[in-house]
Amino acid sequence: MKLWDITQPLRPGLPVWPGDTAYREERTWQIDENCPVNVSKVTLSTHSGTHADAPLHYDPAGLPSGQVDLSFYLGPCVVLDVTGAGRVVQPTDIAPAFEQPVERLLLKTYEETPLEQWDEEFKAVAPESIDALSAAGVRLIGTDTPSLDPQTSKTMDAHHAVRRAGMAILEGLVLDNVPEGRYELIALPIKLANLDAAPVRAVLRGPIPS
Ligand SMILES: N[C@@H](CC(=O)c1ccccc1NC=O)C(=O)O
Numbered sequence: 046m047k048l049w050d051i052t053q054p055l056r057p058g059l060p061v062w063p064g065d066t067a068y069r070e071e072r073t074w075q076i077d078e079n080c081p082v083n084v085s086k087v088t089l090s091t092h093s094g095t096h097a098d099a100p101l102h103y104d105p106a107g108l109p110s111g112q113v114d115l116s117f118y119l120g121p122c123v124v125l126d127v128t129g130a131g132r133v134v135q136p137t138d139i140a141p142a143f144e145q146p147v148e149r150l151l152l153k154t155y156e157e158t159p160l161e162q163w164d165e166e167f168k169a170v171a172p173e174s175i176d177a178l179s180a181a182g183v184r185l186i187g188t189d190t191p192s193l194d195p196q197t198s199k200t201m202d203a204h205h206a207v208r209r210a211g212m213a214i215l216e217g218l219v220l221d222n223v224p225e226g227r228y229e230l231i232a233l234p235i236k237l238a239n240l241d242a243a244p245v246r247a248v249l250r251g252p253i254p255s
């Protein structure tokens with residue numbers, strides 16, 4: 046079965062949320078006559094590239110990345126193409142996901158994910174869509190956009206619907222060229238013990254015949 050790497054490459058120039066920390070790399074040690082190794086340091090926002098929000102991102106009493114239940118991030122998932130949806134993905138747009146049981150749903154909103162520049166107009170997900178997914182037994186929602194809520198949101202309605210439902214979130218996936226269907230998801234967040242989100246290396250194994 047094929048392995049699909051659905052992770053953004055972390056590198057200088059990575060588009061980040063307006064006003065958030067730019068991704069930066071520096072060499073601490075460099076191989077030369079006096080030094081046997083290369084060692085680097087990185088500066089990055091917890092919401093850089095492909096990442097998992099922890100409940101602490103939208104709930105002051107929520108768990109940090111280091112304490113989340115890892116079972117959310119491993120197991121069967123469905124990739125659904127919603128490139129035809131409007132600016133907000135509505136329950137009608139995700140209706141095909143309810144035709145079979147699904148624990149994890151990854152929404153492909155881009156034909157081609159913008160990896161070189163920030164897209165202010167990324168598609169958001171309606172809180173009603175989150176409620177419908179939760180009612181159908183979905184435990185994880187993933188998207189190829191930087192957020193479930195619109196960039197201008199101050200109320201974070203979709204994130205709060207996720208909080209109420211006890212679901213998990215993956216953002217910044219790269220689903221270019223991934224056909225719709227069932228896969229195995231492997232996307233463990235880095236164990237940042239105290240923080241609100243963490244980078245993940247996200248991969249799919251599949252497609253799995255249904
Ligand atoms: N909702 C986005 C991130 C987000 O909201 C954000 C990220 C970095 C700096 C500011 C942010 N939101 C500010 O309103 C996310 O969950 O990744």
Ligand SMILES: [Zn+2]
Nearest residue numbers: 092098216242
């Ligand atoms: Zn995030």
Ligand SMILES: [Zn+2]
Nearest residue numbers: 098192193216
């Ligand atoms: Zn988020």
